[in-house]
Amino acid sequence: MRLARPRENRLEVNMTPMIDIVFLLIIFFMTVNQISDQTNEPLELSKQPGSQDQSQGAMTINIDAAGQIVVAGETLSVIDLAAAVSGEVERANNDPAAVTVIVRADRRGDCRSFNQVVGILARLDVSRVRFAVESSP
Amino acid sequence: MKLSSRSGRHAAKIELQMTSMIDVVFLLLIFFMVTSSFRETERELDPAVKIERQSGAQAADLAPTIIRIVRSGGGDFVYQLGGRELRDQAELTQVLSQLENQAEGAFVRAADDAPLDMAMSAIQAAKSARYRTVTYQPPDA
Numbered sequence: 001m002r003l004a005r006p007r008e009n010r011l012e013v014n015m016t017p018m019i020d021i022v023f024l025l026i027i028f029f030m031t032v033n034q035i036s037d038q039t040n041e042p043l044e045l046s047k048q049p050g051s052q053d054q055s056q057g058a059m060t061i062n063i064d065a066a067g068q069i070v071v072a073g074e075t076l077s078v079i080d081l082a083a084a085v086s087g088e089v090e091r092a093n094n095d096p097a098a099v100t101v102i103v104r105a106d107r108r109g110d111c112r113s114f115n116q117v118v119g120i121l122a123r124l125d126v127s128r129v130r131f132a133v134e135s136s137p
Numbered sequence: 138m139k140l141s142s143r144s145g146r147h148a149a150k151i152e153l154q155m156t157s158m159i160d161v162v163f164l165l166l167i168f169f170m171v172t173s174s175f176r177e178t179e180r181e182l183d184p185a186v187k188i189e190r191q192s193g194a195q196a197a198d199l200a201p202t203i204i205r206i207v208r209s210g211g212g213d214f215v216y217q218l219g220g221r222e223l224r225d226q227a228e229l230t231q232v233l234s235q236l237e238n239q240a241e242g243a244f245v246r247a248a249d250d251a252p253l254d255m256a257m258s259a260i261q262a263a264k265s266a267r268y269r270t271v272t273y274q275p276p277d278a
Contacts, residue, residue: 014154021161046257050180051264063253102181107254111206111247114256115275122186122275130181131273133257 041070046107048133057102057130059088065106067113082120089124096125104132182260184245185272202238202268204229204259206247214251216259226258233266242270249276 041062061081062070069076071084085101092098101121105114121129205217216223223229233243243263247256256273263271 012154014157017154018157018161021158021165025165045179046254048180048182048257048261049265050182050261052181052183054179054181105253105257107252107257109253110249111251111253111256111275112249114253115247115249118186118273118275127185129186130183131257131260132179133182133261135178135180 039072040104041073043104043106044108045104045132045134047135049135050133054102054132055100055130057100058092059085059099060102060104061117063103063105063109063113063117065108067109069113069117078116078120081117082124085120085124085126089126097127099126100128100130101126102130102132182257182264182271184260185270187244187272187274200238201241202233202236202243202263204233204243204245204263206245206251206255206259208248208250214248214255216255216262226262229259230262230265233262233268236266239266239268242272243268244272244274246274246276 039060041064043062043064059071064070069078069081071081076084085099088099088101089096103114103117103121118129202218206214207217209215209222216229218229218232221232223232243266245256245259245263247253247259260271260273
């Protein structure tokens, strides 16, 4: 007697889109982390509504609660900062008006370093200076 | 004559396995929902910056408003506006809004040992009071 062959239940898990997305995510977060680590230090900014959304700046100057000036992960002295800002101005064809600087300062600190930084920017005629604040939810 | 049809048994069955994709999409959605609630949006204040120069006296009918952040007699920092001493940002905003020299602009000057948060609050108060230009002026070293 000829018996009917039992039907095979083939369970297929298509992993291709999953792997695609997982790799894409890994690359995305690695890139984003690198960029944010380079420019923005983890600071507690002043809680203010601000006057505009944050724009892309040529240079981001971080001032921590202790008054240390950090640019692109490196702690700079006031003299080094002046040299770095001059370099940015030179890169912008010696046009200080073309350089946008974002100053991110920790709200728990005092104005000493902040005043020094703003003084340097004003002396170098960098007029497009933005102070970062954190809008409250 | 019988022609074989394209449809029917011989047609290749295209199956799209959407389960894993949907899983990942939901996972992503949850991830972004959770992280976005923790991160606060950064915004900007855009004052002009200028160095204080004592000789730069301005001759105008309506002088610009100068907000100083100084230590009061009690030892704590206050916003000094002319002869008045104001303690909080809301009060400062209210007083600035009542002035009529918004077109002349406002200057914010903070002493070196003043809290930075107060400097930002003063700039924000002047912006909220609709001053046309707000200038931050550090004391000249």
